[in-house]
Amino acid sequence: MWEVYRNVIRCYPKISLSEERLLIYKAQKGSKKSKDKIVFHYIGFLIFRIHKIVFPELLQRFGEDLLEEAILVVYKKIESYNLDYCDKQGNPKPVKLVSYIWKRIDGFIIDSLKKELVESNYYNQYSEYSIKNTDLSLMSTSREVDNAIS
Secondary structure (H helix, E strand, C coil): CCHHHHHHHHHCCCCCHHHHHHHHHHHHCCCHHHHHHHHHHCHHHHHHHHHHHCCHHHHHHHHHHHHHHHHHHHHHHHHHCCCCCECCCCCECCCCHHHHHHHHHHHHHHHHHHHHHHHCCHHHHCCCCCCCHHHHHHHHHHHHHHHHHC
């Protein structure tokens, strides 16, 4: 499934901060080519984050959709990236785009998975594992009883 992206990752290795900032500057001025190039450089990062967060079973089912939507998130974050960011003392502080987007990407992956699982009724497929709220209270009292006995 992910073999298609291996060539992209090989062709677009990590880039320096100065090169990245130049591409972002051009992208924010309207250069679609620069924006695409930045996104291609971060495909490997997106795949890494998806594999890091998503369980293998869910990765097979939702992995490519998550990647496609994560790419759109990166496009949006390029537009909102602040090239003139300064620290509290007013000193310019350049930040790599990956540092700027990683929490947003992680949050997006989790939120998207939750939405997909609820919409696809995925939880009901594993009804033997689902526990109702009333069952939870019964479990906690039975544990307390078991602990008190032993």
